[in-house]
Structures are given as C-alpha cells and as structure tokens.
Amino acid sequence: MASASTLTTMTMMSTREHPKAGRFEDQRWFAAALLFPTALLLAVFIAYPFFEGIWLSLTDARVGVPGHFVGLKNFEKVWNDSIFRTAVWNTCWYTFVTTVFKLVLGMWLAQLLNRHFKGKAWVRAFILLPFIIPTVLSTFAWKWMFDPTFSVFNWMLWHFGMIKTRINWLGEPNLAFASVIAVNIWRGVPFYAISLLAGLQTISPELQEAAAIDGANAWQRFLHITWPLLLPVTMVVTLFSVIQTFADFQLVYVLTGGGPANATHLFATYAYQIGVGTGLLSEGAAISLAIFPVLFVVVLLQLLYIRRVETR
Amino acid sequence: MARLSRRQLLKASGTGAAAATTGGLAGILASGRAPAYAQTTTVHWLKWNDFVPAADEHLRKKAIPEAEKALGIKIVLETINQNDLAARSTAAIQSRAGPDIIMAVNNYPHIYKGGTADVSALCEEIGSAQGGFYDNIKANCHDGKRWLAMPYSIVGTMIAYRKSWFDEIGVKTFPATWDELRAAGKKLKAAGRPLGQCLGHTVGDAPSFCYPYLWSFGGKEVEADGKTVALNSKETIESVKYMTGFWTDAHEEGGLAWDDSSNNRAFLSGTISATQNGASIYIEALRKPDQYKTEDDKPMKDDILHAPLPRGPSGQFLMPPTQAMMLTGYSPNQKAATDFLRWFHTPKNYEDWFAVCQGFVCGPTKVWETSKMWDKDPVMTPYRMAASGGGRVPGYAGLPTQGAAEALNKYVIVDMYAKAVQGMPAEQAVAWAEDELKKIYAA
Secondary structure: OHHHHHHHHHHHHHHHHOOOHHHHHOHHHHHHHHHHHHHHHHHHHHHHHHHHHHHHHOEOOEOOEOOOEOOOHHHHHHHOOHHHHHHHHHHHHHHHHHHHHHHHHHHHHHHHHOOOOOOHHHHHHHHOHHHHOOHHHHHHHHHHHOOOOOOHHHHHHHHOOOOOOOOOOOOOHHHHHHHHHHHHHHHHHHHHHHHHHHHHOOOOHHHHHHHHHOOOOHHHHHHHHHHHHHHHHHHHHHHHHHHHHHOOOHHHHHHOOOOOOOOOOOHHHHHHHHHHHOOOHHHHHHHHHHHHHHHHHHHHHHHHHHHHHHOO | OOOOOHHHHHHHHHHHOOOOOOOHHHHHHHHOOOOHHHOOOEEEEEEEOOOOHHHHHHHHHHHHHHHHHHHOOEEEEEEEOHHHHHHHHHHHHHHOOOOOEEEEEOOHHHOOHHHEOOOHHHHHHHHHHOOOEOHHHHHHHEOOOOEOOEEEEEEOOEEEEEHHHHHHOOOOOOOOEHHHHHHHHHHHHHOOOOEEOOOOOOOOHHHHHHHHHHHHOOOOOEOOOOOOEOOOOHHHHHHHHHHHHHHHHHEOHHHHHOOOOHHHHHHHOOOOOEEEEOOHHHHHHHHOOOOOEOOOOOEHHHHEEEEOOOEEOOEOOOOOOEEEEEEEOOOOOHHHHHHHHHHHOOHHHHHHHHHHHOOOEEOOEHHHHHOHHHHOOHHHHHHHHOOOOOOOOOOOOOOOOHHHHHHHHOOHHHHHHHHHHOOOOHHHHHHHHHHHHHHHHHO
C-alpha cells in the first residue's frame, strides 16, 4: 500500500515536472514524432525535386537562364520528337525483354541454388557478383568486350572459325540494343535469383515431398506448389526490377551513350542528354516526367495484383 | 606558466592583430570571417584530360606552382573526360556552385552564356597583344556583344596515315580529293587496312569530320540570316549518298560506335590505315617507340604522316575543335581567376606549355604560327596552319548562335550521316536532320 502511494506521488511529480511528456503518451503525437524524420527526408529529397521538376517542365528554362511559364509546350515538343518516340519504344521493350529473361533465369538459378551441393555458400556468394560490382565498372568491362576493334567475343568467334569479319556489336542499332539488353540481364539475374531463393526457402519441403509421394512430377510440383507460394515474392521482386529497369541510366550511358545515332536511348539517357548535356533543362524535365504516368500505371497494377494475391 | 583570463586573451590578441582588423580576435569572431591577410583565394579549374598527358603534367608540376607563387593564390586543377564537360558545366552553372573556370569545347560557350562572366577586357588585351584571335575561335567564344569565354587553344585536326601502306597501293602522296581517297581506301580495305572514322556521339572527331565534309559538298545548316534552315539541299543529299558508298567501300564499320580515343587505339594497334584526328596518335607513337611498331618491327612513328581532309566539289575545309575557358558567373573568385588566365596566356608561360603539347594544339592567336616549336619536327608541320580551318564554324552560313551550339551538342549532322550509313535512304536522313534543325532554330 505504501509503495502504491509512493508510485502515485512520483507519477504526479513527474507529470508536474515534465508537462510535455504527456504528449508522447498520446499515440498520435508519438507516431507523428517518429514519422517526422522520414517525412522530412522524403519531402526534401523526393517531393521537392519532383515538384521542382514539374515546374521546370512547364517553363522555358535553360542553363543559366531562369524560365518563364510556357504551359505544356515542352510536352508538345517532346511528343513530336522522333528521338523521344524511339526512347519510349526502347524503354518499354528493354524493360519487357529484360524482365522476362531475368525472371526466367533468376527462377531457374534460384531452383538450382536451393539444392544441397558442395560449396553451396561459395557459389551463392559468386552468383551475387554482377549485382555487387558497381554498374559503371562492370559496364566498362563489357564495353571492352564489345569493342568494335578489340572485342574478345569477336576474337573467340574468329578463332573458332565462326566469323570472317568483325561483328559490330555496338555500331549496328539492333546489335547494340541486344548488347545492352544482354548486359542488363547479366546484371539483374542475381537479384532475382537471391530474392526468389529466399522465397523458396520459406516453402515447407514437406509439401513437395507429399506431392512427390502422390505422383506429381517436378514440373507439376513447380506449377502447383512452388509457383503459387512464391507468387507474392515474385511480384514484389518484379515490381522493384521494373521500376529500376524503366529508369535505367548508367548501363546505356556507359555502353553506347544512346548511340549509334540515338538507337539505344532510354528515357533517362535522353533526358540527361537534353537536360544536362545540352542545357535545355525544361525539355529534359518534360522527358523525365513522361516516365511518370507509365511507371505509375505499371506500379499500380502490380500493387493491386499483389494485394489480391495476399488477400486470397 | 601564467594563466590568462578570457578577457586578457582577447585584449592581447586584439593588440597583436590590430593592424589587420581593428577588433582583434573579438572582431574576427564577431565578423565570422578570417582576416583578409590570412585568406588564400582558391581558384578551381576544370578542364579535360589532355590527349597529351605530358601537357597536364606540365600544368600540375610547373605552370600551376609558378602561377600560385606569382599570384599568391591557390589553384586546384581538376581534369575529366572531355565528353563529361558539358554535363559538369550545366550542373555547376545551374546550382551556382563549383569550378571558377570551366573548359568549353567548340561553340558550347553559347549554350552557357547565361551563366558566364564577361571576359571581354581580358580577351581584348590578349588578342591585341598577340596578333588577334582566329575568326573561328572568336566566333565560338563571342556572341556579337561580349566575349563569353577566353580562347585557350585549337586542336589541329588532320588525317594521320600510314605512309608505307599507302605506298604499297601506289599512292605516293596523300589523296587530294574525296574521290581519290575513296579509291585508295577501297584498295586498303580490301587489304584489311581500312580507313577509320568516328561517327559516334563524341565531341571531337565525329563533328570535326562531318561538318567540313558537308561544307566541302556545298551543304550548309542555315542561310546567312542564321534562322532559315537550308540543310535539305541537293548538295547535302549528294554528300550523304556519297558517304554511304564511301563508308562501305573504304571504312572500318566499327566507327559508328567509336569515341574520341577509339581511332587512336585502332591506328596504334595497326588495324586502320588512316584517320582524321588531332596529332595525339603521332605524339603517342613518338613517346613510346618501343611499344608501337609496324609489322616490320620498326617504330611506327617513322611511318606516320599528316594531311588535311580532302577537297570536295565546293572546296576544302577543316573544323578544328576550339577550346576556351569560361569564367563562371557565380564565382566569388573572378578576379583571381582572370589574373590566372592572364598569367597563363603571357607569352613566356604559354610557350612553355605550348612546347610540351608538341603541336597537338595551335595557339588561339595568330602569333603562335611563328613559334619555333613548329620547326622541330617536319611531320608536325601541316598542323602549323590548321588553326583557322577555313574559318567556318557550326551554324554556317549564319553566325554562331545558341541554336548552332544546340545542333552540334545534339549531334544532328553526325547522326544524319550515321543514319545513312546504317541504311536509311539519304533523302530520309537529310529530312530527319532538317526537321531536327527546324525545331532547334524555331525555339
């Protein structure tokens, strides 16, 4: 009884000495305080540049010259720009092809890595290398391998008698685009593989064993057990990958610079060339923002699908 | 040891430094700035990685320390890839932070004129003292009202070629016309020694070939009014048609993916017989005679000669890339930066650097044509007169403008030829480029 009264007295004293402490006992205040740093970071680094970008795209600003409001003129100009249309097509095609390949190869690799074999830990670590090495660095290595004069691929093919003249990997538009896609797949597969592997390890082996006893073959087990259980993880991984691939910059910038003759430009590289390289900030902002609605729809559809899968 | 109170310390230090700041340490603390005598102005200078590494080494080890001593300032030299200069310039000018002096290539000062300081006084002073600037570099650095950048140098462009290989096909002197070069190139390519030409997105070799090639056929971007796009002409279409055949007949087709260093590597490795370039190929071969050798194991340097781009139906031209130093408008160190540029262009100081370049660059003023440096090596003699290049600059037949700079920066003319050699019909490639130019000049 004595201790209870002491506690009551202490609580009253504490309340009198720290009147503000009470606010943090209110969950709404406490939540707001916890959220504040994140909200501040998002506001400074995401929201401000985003709205600044929108404003820039509606002006005629160029480097060193503050712009005036011109409405949607930049978007109109960009829409009638043949290089922009090439960049739109390239970005969509690039994202689609690389995502399909990364998913299929990543799934295959994850299945292999999920088995028990000697040196499994080492193999898993090495598999991650393409994803760990800075993109610029690895892309420079690829650039040398595709070099029109010194390509190691050409050298090998020539030594095996498979070609008589050099293959112009980065100088021929279709080959250059295929090369860019190949490098993206090489870099992205480990991300899929490791993420899907993490998902695979959450699936109980007993389910597979039970299905095997019931006579299900490997493909049936994958289709009816692994795939449905892995679908939420797959959707999230694909969502991240689509966002990253759609806004890819470094790989194309280093490997082809958007060339030959603008054949491999993506949204980001073309926006950079116009906005930063040529100093046409407003047009560059308009090109960048053109990604937004497309990406927004893709992400929205994927998120809705994920929600549906999770609530099944 | 006697202890000082805070008040005593402030009083003592105030007495000691009274000459500089009447308030002593207290005054310094109150003003929030170091006293003027203790400050060293630092000038941040951003330029390209020179294709002649010895030239940058000279700047770092000799020129800059001497300038720092003479001017009482500190100079920080930063060198980057030439193709990244444009992006760095935009980022610095737009954020109003970064280098005090930035190198600009060709007519790019027109793109950045909104963010550069007026350097007219300095340019007039140097120009009038040194025989005047060449018309092309003036056009690239002057907007008709003021100097946008201080001319730095002109990278002479010539065709570097393997003399013995041309001799072997019976061509004793370098072809004087495009037809002659095409015929020679056809034989060379058949022998596995094609010509090499960059048609990629790179600021040096590709534009400095494509523009003079266009002019030599009579093509032009705009009329003399500088506004009316005149690219889609019989002459331009002829030049594009000719290029497609010329490319297939005589060129290394990997050139579509080259940058400014690719043709150097290809030439020095013996895979191409000739390429339009600055003198860096020869200078590198001179520097490393044991590394770069001919198939007979002789130093390659002894088998390299230089010649200008051939003549077309409408004449012979060059477009040597000009280099200039922009003084950024936001810079708080404009006086120190101007002093440094003045110091660098003093004949004695410039000549030291000029000699190290071994003819890779021509001086921006005409006085450098008479430098004794040109008499040292007859292989370099053709570069002596390479600076003016016939006087034309991008945007011909108009005066250089922001539009001309934008067209150059977007590689419209380069891509016109690149598209055609990739298979697009000449008329379509020219129409595409005309459309691009119209959008640029309409803005």
